[in-house]
Amino acid sequence: MTDVRASQSASTETDAAAPFGISETGPDGTAAGATAGPPAAGAGAAGGGWLRWGWRQLTSMRTALILLFLLALGSVPGSILPQEGADPGGVQQYFAAHPALAPWLNHLGLFNVFAAPWFAAVYLLLFTSLVGCVVPRTFRLAGSARTPPPRAPRYLQRLPHSASYPSALPPDAAAGAAAAVLSGHRFRLRRPDAADPGSWVSAEKGYLREAGNLLFHLALLGVLVSIALGGLFGYKADKLLVEGQGFADTTAALDEFHPGRLVSGSDLAPFSITLNSFSASYQTSGEPAAFHAYITYTASPGASAHSYDLQVNHPLSVDSAKVYLIGHGYAPVFRVTTAQGQVVYDEATPFIPANTGTLLSDGVVKVSSATPSQLGFEGVFVPTAVSVGGTLESAFPAADNPAVSLIGYSCDLCMNSSVSQSVYQLDTTGMRQVTAAPHLLFPGQTWTLPGGEGTLTFVGYKQWVSLAITYDPGQVPALVCGILALGGLLLSFLVRRRRMFVRAVPAASGTGSVVTIGGLARTDASGGFKDEFASLSAELAAADAAAAASRQEREPNNQSETGA
């Protein structure tokens, strides 16, 4: 974000128009406006010149804006096309629907945009561009905040604002009186030196503008670093938890784990959470009214246990991680026994809501240890069962009349694949359907499977919650830096940088002097400097008169023809 405006002719230090704030020259001293073309090739240092030119291009505001635009453009396919991370099923569906196009899109990384190399290249370049701009600029701003005002120019009448008044004081004393006034207004002063030993004062105010600008740039760097911190050291995870169950925050226990680049499993906060019960209340329309997940947690193994009422938008903060309640559903409890009465399955099995309004839910039961055959069931759970034209439907999301409808399958050794499979899907290829029609069960009912395959009991139901666990170490620093950046920006917008110059020369009459004052303000958008200059001029003249009067009192012999 190097300033690409064409710079004015290089200003000398005595020039009143010496640039306020940062210099407008490029980092290597050449005018920034001259960066339009590469350096002339030929000399031995051409390689270095090209490198510098490339670096200047990369860190120019134009490039940063183009990269920012590319980043936004690159995110578009991420929101249009299904993404591997968020919706792997959608990607499979897309492949099935567009067999010719999908592989090409996949080659371009469009199904995993945010991990695609080209996307990484864009944001790394943007990061480099911002850092490369902000760091040198920060040093320039720091330097400019320390720079004293330039010497007072010779001809103050030429400045945008000027005034003049006669003084009874000799030039040095007149300039001194003006200096005292300006100093009282907290101007930073510069007084005559060996190079220009006249009677003058040069004063500047509004350095806070530079401080604000500096704060803005430093805070911007802070935001970048915070975001990087979050990306490198943060993590996101999901966990489905059934009532009565608990889990320790360890990688193997999590259903989904998206660690930052520098996060390993041993970096997880060692807390554990148990879901004691979950209650959902609904309005008569079926709209949810309130969700409460009553949990017990310990911050680390062996620590004391605490109770917490976890609600939507009321997360649990534990060991710097945050735990959110993001979903809920039903987990019917099934017990499967062999024909000999041996229990081969007894578990609350989470079903996934297919209809979020009525919580009609789908799920599968895999009884891999059943004998003589392995058993699998595809089921529908309805919390409030009603029959709509012979079809099982749910009328209400609360469990007022829970029921399950199951289709049973059996097979020999078909579930022994060594490949990990979703516990929510049953691959029925090669399986025999146990009965032709689905079997309806209410709590406590037992289904005796035909062919000596055993029995299945619908014991009852439990509820489950899904939890999102996030840890973002960059969140708080990013917020703080964001606020600081805003504050710095406001300061740099609201504070005007302005200069006042005073020159006193001996009056033509021989006694006293003529004082000329000039004023200059840059970025005086609100136009307030004209009034400030007028009131300062009046104050200077009044102070001068007062000083002359008190001088006359102290030295009555001293003649003064131009009396106050």
Add this chain to the structure above:
Amino acid sequence: MFRAKRRTVVSVAAVAAVLLAAALAVSLTQGSSKATDPGYILFPAGQQPSAPDFTATSLTGSPIKFASYRGRVVVVNFWGSWCNPCRSEAPTLAVLSEQYRSHGVAFLGVDVGDTPANALAFTRSVGITYPSVNDPAYVVTQAFSQAVPITSTPTTLVVGPSGHVVGYIYGGVTYSALSTLISDATVTR
């Protein structure tokens, strides 16, 4: 002079940014090509992490104190009856546990995210006779994660007689990999 300082700053920033970019690029490519092949990892002598001490209950409800295994080589297998790779590796574990019984090598399962009924039905069906800790909430797993990254199920650890983890297998065990680890733990320590 300030100008010279500025130039230094620019070059330092450039170098830092390029290094950062390179580091991120490397970690990005590593992240995408993360190996998932099961293999085993053997800790060099002197760098073996200590296995945690824990007390828990078995699937059948009897207490298990891990400290009581001290002085023997123990194979600790993290598994669940819901996990297909665990079911696939179970016959190998059953065979090896019988084979090394006379050598004094103990086997201990840690059944995670499971119910005892489902787990016992499975061990019965596959003929596993060694005990398993009932760890539905992954508490024991978390304790072991401080020593060895147990990122997924199954994972199998071999703990030496001194209570240090000799090595581990990530993913389903193979006969050769696990017997290699057991021999290493038995012979050298």
